Amino acid sequence: MDILLALIFGAAYGSVLHYLMPGRASRGNALAPILGALLGGVTWLAFTWAGVTTKSPWIWIVSIIVPAVVVPLALIALTRTRATHDARERLRLKIS
Numbered sequence: 001m002d003i004l005l006a007l008i009f010g011a012a013y014g015s016v017l018h019y020l021m022p023g024r025a026s027r028g029n030a031l032a033p034i035l036g037a038l039l040g041g042v043t044w045l046a047f048t049w050a051g052v053t054t055k056s057p058w059i060w061i062v063s064i065i066v067p068a069v070v071v072p073l074a075l076i077a078l079t080r081t082r083a084t085h086d087a088r089e090r091l092r093l094k095i096s
């Protein structure tokens with residue numbers, strides 16, 4: 001059940017980042033929360049499979065830090081990719 005905390009934190013952090021980071025109009029509303037929850041859950045799962053228990057602080061720390069680091073980087077990359085693609089499409093379609 002403790003994995004739910006990692007999922008909830010990742011989703012909440014992703015939701016906050018969706019509204020705080022620029023380029024919000026060029027990505028879906030659910031992308032950042034889902035990405036945060038996925039990263040938190042996968043990190044927790046990997047630590048569990050590695051034999052780390054909930055008594056160790058590392059499973060908690062890493063499950064919080066991974067979404068906090070990766071989600072903003074992914075959103076920046078996706079926003080830039082979308083802007084580049086849109087600019088190319090405008091040129092291709094001759095739209096000003």
